[in-house]
Amino acid sequence: MRYLKIFFIISICIISGCQMDSGNFSIDYEKFTLDNGLEVILHEDHSDPIVAVATVMHVGSNREKPGRTGFAHFFEHMSFNDSENVPRGANRKMIPEWGGIRNGGTWNDGTIYYEVVPKDAFDKILWIDSDRFGYMIKTVTEEALEREKQVVKNEKRERVDNAPYGFTNEIIIKNLYPLGHPYSWTVIGELEDLQSAELTDVMEFYEAYYGANNASLVIAGDIDIVKTKAKVLQWFGEIRKGPNVQPLGPMPVNLDASKSLYFEDNFAKLPELRMVFPTVENYHPDVQALNVLSKLLENSKKAPFYRVIVQEKRLAPAVSSYQSSKELAGEFVIRVRANANVDLDSVKKAIDEAFELFEKQGFDDKELQKIKAESETNLYRGIETILDKAYTLVNDNEYAGDPSYVVKRADLINKVTREDVMHVYNKYIKGKSYVMTSFVPYGQTSLIVEGAQKAEVFQEQIVANIENEEVSQGIEAVYDKTPSIFDRSEPELGELPLFKMPDIWVENLPNSGIQIYGIENNEIPLITFDITLNGGHFLERIEKSGASVLLADLMMEGTAFKTPIELEEEIGLLGASVNVYSGNEEIRISATCLAKNFNATADLVSEILLHPRWDQSEYDRLRQKRITQLKGNLSNPTNIAYRNLNKLLYGPEHVYSISANGTLETLETLTIGDLESYYEKNISPDLATLHVAGAIGRNQVIKAFDYLDKNWKMNERSAIEQTNIIQKADHKLYFIDVPGAKQSVIFVGKQVLSASDPLFNQLSYSNEILGGGSSGRLFQTLRIEKGYTYGAYSFIVESNEVSPFIAYSSVRANATSSSLEIIESLIKNYSRSFTEEEVAITKNKLIKSNAGSYESLSDKLSLLRKMSKYKKSSNYLEEDQDELINMTLIDFKSVIDQYLVEDEMVYVVVGDKESQLSELDKMNKGMAIELDKYGNRIN
Template identity: 30%
Template structure:
């Protein structure tokens, strides 16, 4: 499928991709070429950079390897541009920008992109907001029209009603992601203590809800007018395009949008804390958490790279000091160090979750962490410390070039914050230049003897576990009553055009999309191998699936496969965990084991030049796991503590309880990781015996995507894996019969929860590729399978009850379910259930509408260009071929089904599969409030 090959350096001797002035090409009036990348043999992303007269920066990356384009508009505005008392506006506008504009009707942005065969989103951080779409190449003009309309023609469409609905949606998002999550307010509290009052990083990105409640619609309009001008934005387009062809379109749609107010970069300055600030909070958590954070530099400061390497040495991976002193000793379930950087500030942060069995409070953990810093002073920096970080940097840079969206995102961010689109070579060079002395110097400068914020989060009622009594209280926030900003205060800008913007551009013919070319080989041990060559990056990705999973287990041994997979990430007979990790890190490779219902899955990622050595290590992990007593005790405790932690997470709790209701009495009812009872009784000998019995190659599936030719990959695979032999027993799977009562509400208590998790559904079809399961998914698409589905538009966009609601079929070869789900405002729980049931019943009774059927067909069949772009996407596609014994032509068969399925067939499927009288309802929320309210629905309510 790929038509070109991106040339990449293999080693670290990188020639910097310099920018040079080129002869001026014939450009539209009002567009000038600023620079374009010079040819380079190093790791780089070719680009051309232009600027329109209104200040809009345009970056174009030409890459015809796939018939798709990625469009990104990045505005240099995030929460750091807000004023004290007006927090959350940047994030709020991320929501408002999807609500329609002057020439794009309400709720149509998602619909237009989706039916174009694309995907889209927007994100906000402290320093920027971006909006992006990936679509087939023929849809580019439509995307430019959409993005230009919300840049230049948004405000007249921002109504009071939309403002109120999206304000509720943001509250729901905060409830779901922060207030109803374990440790959800950690970073908010740390930021309040870390930064001076009024500093733009001192408030959360999502904002304080009292600030949003105080605001009116004119406040957010004023924020838009201040920051969302073309002169504060970068439009980046990458993919199957030519700059000379698309610049007239860019100029047509964006060129007449008036420039906004002048924007200057915020001043960057280093600062230190005047004292160590201890803060604490009680939370609905299982494990206490200690978080220590030091202020350091700011993004792209000369010391950033050395501080990043220091963080790797202290707390990343199995060779770090915190792992050695806390995790390996089982004093902590988890411990890590990070050095995240933003435009104005970086923080060096260390955290740990103590193991309850160790009997340590957070003061003890703090001492061990500080002793580890002193140990680093004595230990110093080794050659391997530098080598593995630099290998990781090279590998990450190359793997980041596998998708056009990845390349465009890098270009957009680098242009926004560095004024130069492609800085990959610069970044690699600055990490390569870091010396041992540099790492020691930054430790002495920013950590040793310096003040920090120390945050203790403890379970409710266990205040005695905190590291230290609080020594800091944030200043009280009081910014008065409701805003008085008026419409007449706004300085509105208007574009003047010579064409009709209300006319949506018509896309040309869909680009032809070739299926990945595949090859097979025989290892002689029962493993089916399916491979494909992908020339875009010099990388190899493998997915090995061994046919043993949770379905092979008995209830008393539930979780044994998951625990075995976890231990196979640890030591082997010839390598300690630390030695194996170091060997992989020095290659920039990774090998990861995990388990599912039916398989143990092994994912391998390697630069192709290191594939032979990576496969040697893979063979060692596959055939010689140590299952040592020390590893077993540590990993078992991590699993047990993880279970208890997960029980505090509402979405996890709802998923597990709902699954338990549907499959009660069978192995399918139990989590893949097992239960407290089952995992607690497992032994290292059990794991060894399970491995000996079940972990066999026969029946395995190996999928490979590499830039290397078939003969080279086949030879390497056979050299390492061909003499691994054996076959496991056949697996007999039974999922039992439904025992839960349909049309019944099962209630799980989560005291004082600000939101309720809702699950409504039934046992349903097992998975197939082009049969009734697939067709049922097409039927459900407009009901609950996309952003513009009936369910989501009702509960999120119309009612403001939730951040997102959905419904769909899921399954495997043995079991399947239909589930409708959402996390909703606690006070909207009863009506949310009512709305779910109404939407499902109405769809079942009245069927799909003609325009909905057309939308579904366009959305699914035009998305082919996005399905096989990256190696990982190819792995997933090819894994289906092996698991279901298909030929690649199954894609064309499914496309034909989408094109030809009739309204009558869809409606018959709805009648058959969407009877709510057969559905079970589960609610996780505050039972004392909800139980009497749920009775209003006229169904039995049972406590779980």
């Protein structure tokens, strides 16, 4: 149910090339076409007992008409609700209960539906997926139509209206493309168009575009191709063939003159400049050169945008540029989200200077080599999971006419030359017209580019009550079922795939004693590894919050032996990625590389860890970058709610009451000396664990880290004792004002227990029915029954410290008080209403979801991290599974009663005070206490 600007995962991921023999790489598949025109691609992969199904309908927002915009995305939503042979709501509810995942997405050129399930549910997913595809239209009712309008409108409010910079895309495309061009309206459409949609519109759209001959279907995973062919014929062979859909040819645009527009953004806290140049459609010969150009301009410390805008002028913490090619046309985008109070005229001037620098100095051959060197790594990363493979095959079949186009794409990138790059720069960028937007915080029009014209944007008015928007699913449609020669009733489950832990080896480096956890996996020639150090934010004094995060940032800015440019270049030429991250409880340096480059990558990681470069200038830049990010977060209602809930739950004395990123106050006082002090005390081998997953064995790993093992000395440090966690909130309901908010963000929580507590698993299992995805009660009630929200979920934070239970949602502003009452009731009545049937559902869902939970190398690394962090055995998932199997209804109710006590919950609401606060004050939680965005009490 996502709307996507573009869904070509591989096209986005592989935007660089490498010196590789792409002819040695392939994804084996078999392709055939049914009599109804449906093109089918099958791929057999027995690595994990799971199956992925992906269907692309060749219809996106580009097939809509003015006045009926947003319809492709809206129809995607409708498709999930009901169908002739499947119970209403089964798609969202039953697939997760089988241990699977499911969703869909719409973009300008198409719509995708996808699922991944354990192999025992293979027949069931074919039943559900084929029924959604071919047998849903008779089940659509007026009531369902009206309910789904509210859901889609909520999605637009959440992702566009209530989001900083949310209207940027709408303003750009309306000025880039001429009136009537298929890209001149947004994928999600206009609210008034959605509201005026009628049942006949749904029928007409289905008839025109949802025929089998306008789609591609991929089934990939643990299948038998011969048997699967027969299943496909049975389930999909009778789906109707629709009218021929005439292909749309390329529709590139040219601008007669540049356009400059501005918008005062109620949610933005930082000024942002975007420039968009019209370019070419996907699969055009110039696309890969444009992709390479975008990286040469911004993706390294040598890049002109970085040098001028970030390093020299310090106008912004980062710059991004990218080529976005779609079916009919393309766009070359430059985006600069500047530091607070920066005049965007200075940003525009700096961009022009950077272009001049590029024209004058060109680019280094190593930069081109580095971009290409990443291609082989990204090629394998892009098909690491079975769903990745399904995406790749189905999209390239439908739009390139070749499921294996990924190989050609890699080869095309490899062939990009210096001349190709300069050709596309001169043809599409230099001296060409563009659309430019200045987005500034409300009331700061002095920051816009001089001469910019005010952009006109329709903004929904907040309605004070929900009486006119109260909707429900209504009664089911009455119709004659479409005849079929096959039995289309629900098939039985197949044989249950039992989860088995991968083989894990554990070793210690001989000198430092660092423990290594490893999984050898040779499916692809990649290795992912990390060195995790216990500590992170937890080892900071509260007034030094943010030090560990800044240290992690600084460690990637060169070493004692390499400048930042040299370090970046060496990593890039290996085609590797290396990152340092700091969170609440750890600092982690992680890397992914080709197996053949493991030793060289391990050497670089060791150098980064042991020999930091204490560069004051880089520190100053990074500190300013973090300050800018914190200021930007003050515009995000979800961030505001989550941050302040933590502050209320942990209390002002505990370090977790403050984000690991620190606050504006702590960052202002931190010095590079604080980072050096943290490093000296806490970057020590006795706090470190090494995790490795991929195409490598233990002896090679030990040998590769010989230098680290012999040269990393233990540090002496004084322990920091954090305050015991006692929930500090002294009130039930808190409100934070975001004037004009179209939605209210609700966070509810209370402290429960640590992940090392013997009851943590049981509490986590018990949460599934309440908020564990689209089948949970929160989602089913607030979205499916009421249409108040786009999503509602709950979870238990996993941490060594005592941590909270959290439930959250973003709801329509005028449904705030009603939503709070529903959440309160669902939590209060959760234990008493928990049933034996839900015990069985929880067990089935969680046990079967293990089948695909550790498919990728990063998943395997996560398994190892959990094992080392919580001192679990190498069979811990099987032990957890046994614990779940043995839980009774009494066990579920007992842990819910003990920890999910509604009277102890704290509620934080972020929304529009003028329209919502008085309604909240009428609730039985007492008067809401107002907080500012920093958590300070106002009244």
